[in-house]
Amino acid sequence: MSDARRVIAELKELAARTSTPEGAQRLAWGPVWRDARAWFQGKVAELGLRAEPDAAGNLWVTVPGDSARTIIMGSHLDCVPNGGWLDGCFGVVAALEALRSHARGKKPPVTLKLVDWADEEGARFGRSLFGSAAAAGTLQLEDVRGLKDRHGTALPDALRENGVDLERVLDAHTQFKAIDARAYLEVHIEQGPVLESLGKSTGVVIGTFGVERHMMRFTGQAAHSGSTPIPMRRDAFLAAAATALECRQIALRHSKPGAGVVCTVGVVNVEPRVVTAVPGVCEISLDQRALDAEVLAVMNREARAASERLARENNVTVEWRHLLRIAPRPFDPALLRLCEQSVQEVTGEAPRLPSGPLHDASEMAARVPTVMVFSSSTRGLSHCKEEDTPEEHLERTTRAFLGLVDRTVAHVAAAP
Amino acid sequence: MSDARRVIAELKELAARTSTPEGAQRLAWGPVWRDARAWFQGKVAELGLRAEPDAAGNLWVTVPGDSARTIIMGSHLDCVPNGGWLDGCFGVVAALEALRSHARGKKPPVTLKLVDWADEEGARFGRSLFGSAAAAGTLQLEDVRGLKDRHGTALPDALRENGVDLERVLDAHTQFKAIDARAYLEVHIEQGPVLESLGKSTGVVIGTFGVERHMMRFTGQAAHSGSTPIPMRRDAFLAAAATALECRQIALRHSKPGAGVVCTVGVVNVEPRVVTAVPGVCEISLDQRALDAEVLAVMNREARAASERLARENNVTVEWRHLLRIAPRPFDPALLRLCEQSVQEVTGEAPRLPSGPLHDASEMAARVPTVMVFSSSTRGLSHCKEEDTPEEHLERTTRAFLGLVDRTVAHVAAAP
Numbered sequence: 001m002s003d004a005r006r007v008i009a010e011l012k013e014l015a016a017r018t019s020t021p022e023g024a025q026r027l028a029w030g031p032v033w034r035d036a037r038a039w040f041q042g043k044v045a046e047l048g049l050r051a052e053p054d055a056a057g058n059l060w061v062t063v064p065g066d067s068a069r070t071i072i073m074g075s076h077l078d079c080v081p082n083g084g085w086l087d088g089c090f091g092v093v094a095a096l097e098a099l100r101s102h103a104r105g106k107k108p109p110v111t112l113k114l115v116d117w118a119d120e121e122g123a124r125f126g127r128s129l130f131g132s133a134a135a136a137g138t139l140q141l142e143d144v145r146g147l148k149d150r151h152g153t154a155l156p157d158a159l160r161e162n163g164v165d166l167e168r169v170l171d172a173h174t175q176f177k178a179i180d181a182r183a184y185l186e187v188h189i190e191q192g193p194v195l196e197s198l199g200k201s202t203g204v205v206i207g208t209f210g211v212e213r214h215m216m217r218f219t220g221q222a223a224h225s226g227s228t229p230i231p232m233r234r235d236a237f238l239a240a241a242a243t244a245l246e247c248r249q250i251a252l253r254h255s256k257p258g259a260g261v262v263c264t265v266g267v268v269n270v271e272p273r274v275v276t277a278v279p280g281v282c283e284i285s286l287d288q289r290a291l292d293a294e295v296l297a298v299m300n301r302e303a304r305a306a307s308e309r310l311a312r313e314n315n316v317t318v319e320w321r322h323l324l325r326i327a328p329r330p331f332d333p334a335l336l337r338l339c340e341q342s343v344q345e346v347t348g349e350a351p352r353l354p355s356g357p358l359h360d361a362s363e364m365a366a367r368v369p370t371v372m373v374f375s376s377s378t379r380g381l382s383h384c385k386e387e388d389t390p391e392e393h394l395e396r397t398t399r400a401f402l403g404l405v406d407r408t409v410a411h412v413a414a415a416p
Numbered sequence: 417m418s419d420a421r422r423v424i425a426e427l428k429e430l431a432a433r434t435s436t437p438e439g440a441q442r443l444a445w446g447p448v449w450r451d452a453r454a455w456f457q458g459k460v461a462e463l464g465l466r467a468e469p470d471a472a473g474n475l476w477v478t479v480p481g482d483s484a485r486t487i488i489m490g491s492h493l494d495c496v497p498n499g500g501w502l503d504g505c506f507g508v509v510a511a512l513e514a515l516r517s518h519a520r521g522k523k524p525p526v527t528l529k530l531v532d533w534a535d536e537e538g539a540r541f542g543r544s545l546f547g548s549a550a551a552a553g554t555l556q557l558e559d560v561r562g563l564k565d566r567h568g569t570a571l572p573d574a575l576r577e578n579g580v581d582l583e584r585v586l587d588a589h590t591q592f593k594a595i596d597a598r599a600y601l602e603v604h605i606e607q608g609p610v611l612e613s614l615g616k617s618t619g620v621v622i623g624t625f626g627v628e629r630h631m632m633r634f635t636g637q638a639a640h641s642g643s644t645p646i647p648m649r650r651d652a653f654l655a656a657a658a659t660a661l662e663c664r665q666i667a668l669r670h671s672k673p674g675a676g677v678v679c680t681v682g683v684v685n686v687e688p689r690v691v692t693a694v695p696g697v698c699e700i701s702l703d704q705r706a707l708d709a710e711v712l713a714v715m716n717r718e719a720r721a722a723s724e725r726l727a728r729e730n731n732v733t734v735e736w737r738h739l740l741r742i743a744p745r746p747f748d749p750a751l752l753r754l755c756e757q758s759v760q761e762v763t764g765e766a767p768r769l770p771s772g773p774l775h776d777a778s779e780m781a782a783r784v785p786t787v788m789v790f791s792s793s794t795r796g797l798s799h800c801k802e803e804d805t806p807e808e809h810l811e812r813t814t815r816a817f818l819g820l821v822d823r824t825v826a827h828v829a830a831a832p
């Protein structure tokens with residue numbers, strides 16, 4: 001069996017073990033996730049290696065090299081409830097394959113580490129990138145201490161069930177800093193439609209988008225749908241609708257070929273939400289993303305100005321509430337070149353694209369030179385049981401990733 | 417005490433008896449409503465008259481005249497939960513005052529009837545104008561037989577508790593047809609901001625709006641907010657937002673001075689309704705109202721065409737689901753003139769306005785020459801405990817209504 005075929009076979013084995021008819025169920029900190037990790041540890045043991053947890057519950061596997069210079073390959077085994085067979089675990093299993101080739105041959109010139117990050121998805125407690133943020137030192141304990149899941153279980157209790165003490169998770173950052181990390185590599189499915197639409201199996205990821213996420217609350221006056229003439233209305237929904245459309249125009253204005261930006265209104269709540277009432281309140285979410293920090297800041301200022309103008313024009317008010325701000329993470333130029341060569345070698349071309357979703361690589365990119373490889377996603381679907389990628393695309397992408405690892409080993413070994 | 421002051425005093429008496437700190441609680445078919453009717457029957461008995469139920473639970477009080485020609489005055493004692501002190505009961509108590517003057521003096525030349533319609537609001541089972549529709553013969557039993565309230569109580573069981581057999585409610589239509597009805601008069605609060613904004617206490621209602629009510633369901637494709645470039649999206653919400661804004665433009669185009677039309681998107685539901693997902697489905701309600709049937713039909717056709725065009729432009733589909741269609745009910749020209757004279761006499765002017773909300777008068781207008789008088793509503797509020805009208809406005813409007821009754825008595829008596 002080729003290396004790439006083995007990756008697919010192992011992914012199917014994992015899916016069979018951790019899925020129901022509704023999809024994969026490897027929710028972080030729960031029993032199916034622990035079982036997935038037990039399966040993974042078995043695979044690691046077959047190589048004569050061990051997977052060791054850090055203080056944040058991340059599992060690390062090390063193949064020591066001639067030098068302490070280290071290349072980290074990472075991804076995550078956890079998934080959303082009713083998830084797919086590829087999101088996260090593709091990266092872990094492909095990285096395992098990279099370890100396998102280096103663990104069996106002669107000692108590599110540099111050290112290789114694989115990390116299975118804990119709770120990338122944040123699907124249970126709402127805090128994504130938990131383990132990688134702890135390792136990177138960006139996790140704020142006061143932000144997560146009070147988190148509860150939908151059943152009322154507190155995050156610290158769920159961690160304790162997994163041998164993790166929340167008050168000590170930042171020790172993982174100390175552990176991370178002790179590594180002489182020279183590169184972070186991650187392979188993932190795109191979770192979007194770009195590669196498929198281009199007819200490509202594999203892409204070079206130029207960075208992860210920065211995010212500006214806010215709620216806008218428009219407040220007007222609820223009124224009877226029959227008795228209130230339109231010029232006397234203070235319709236909060238129409239102000240929000242006009243703002244949402246304007247935010248799309250702002251994003252389109254800032255999109256350039258190869259440097260697209262996005263903007264989404266995903267949540268819409270109107271009150272009182274009855275057929276015969278003019279909405280007195282409308283709350284919408286705004287999620288703006290771009291790879292260029294300055295462009296993102298301008299988009300956000302323009303959206304705010306548009307919401308205020310359209311609120312005035314509709315005789316309502318608007319308040320913004322900040323939800324999330326993430327800096328763009330452009331990837332390392334040297335690693336991008338290696339990635340491009342490797343993808344080019346396997347597929348004959350090397351399309352570049354940004355990553356809209358965040359990945360553990362976003363946390364790593366602030367600390368270590370980082371790059372990612374994407375495999376196409378069928379119909380762009382992810383976080384659902386329909387998530388899929390043609391097997392020949394997975395094979396080619398695996399080969400490109402393994403090539404990237406080899407190139408990076410040589411690059412790091414040769415560095416002055 | 418003047419007649420008009422007595423109306424206000426009685427309304428306060430009723431409110432004190434049937435309200436909690438959250439507002440009036442005269443929900444149709446329930447104990448507080450029955451208590452309100454018992455209070456009303458006591459007032460009727462003081463006049464030496466009796467309130468008699470018809471087969472639909474409407475209460476009728478008759479002052480026989482020299483002629484069987486009959487003028488009906490009606491409104492409703494029921495209200496929404498946490499309702500106000502005026503909606504519905506103002507019309508009943510003012511009509512009682514009109515009966516009082518005619519019951520005590522010499523026998524009137526024509527017969528006068530007061531009707532307290534059952535369940536105008538439809539607040540419990542969702543079918544408004546229940547009693548008046550039964551009397552008018554427009555109630556469809558098959559549409560209401562299966563209705564249940566939020567606690568699962570079936571409409572037929574709630575009626576039975578009130579001595580009403582659902583299978584026989586249309587006997588009320590037979591009873592109604594036996595009346596030689598020549599006019600239907602109703603006074604109500606406006607429940608909108610028009611009179612207040614004009615600085616007027618009292619208005620002549622030219623008819624009740626026709627209604628076209630539909631749900632539009634836009635279907636695109638849910639997608640990740642980060643990974644899906646804007647040109648590849650099928651965003652159901654933005655298609656709906658653009659349609660809602662366009663429907664407002666359509667209504668503004670069809671509004672003429674004195675013949676305003678309205679249009680409202682009150683319900684908005686997006687799926688999956690998460691911050692990081694492009695909405696794959698968006699459902700909105702559309703409620704269009706106009707006094708001219710042809711204008712209403714054109715508005716509806718234009719809204720449909722706009723929704724289809726905007727769905728196409730956003731690469732989504734749209735389906736319409738019909739909810740409600742009510743014909744406009746322009747009121748009787750001869751009664752409008754009498755109403756105008758009466759309002760003019762009391763207030764010095766007689767602003768005309770349509771009624772956006774439906775009233776029992778909408779059912780009557782199809783069967784009997786009908787007119788309504790409106791009193792201003794403070795801040796246009798209704799269906800809430802803040803519902804109010806300045807007492808001097810209630811007084812003037814009551815006097816105008818009593819004058820209208822007298823004029824109508826003379827008009828009907830003098831008819832050939």
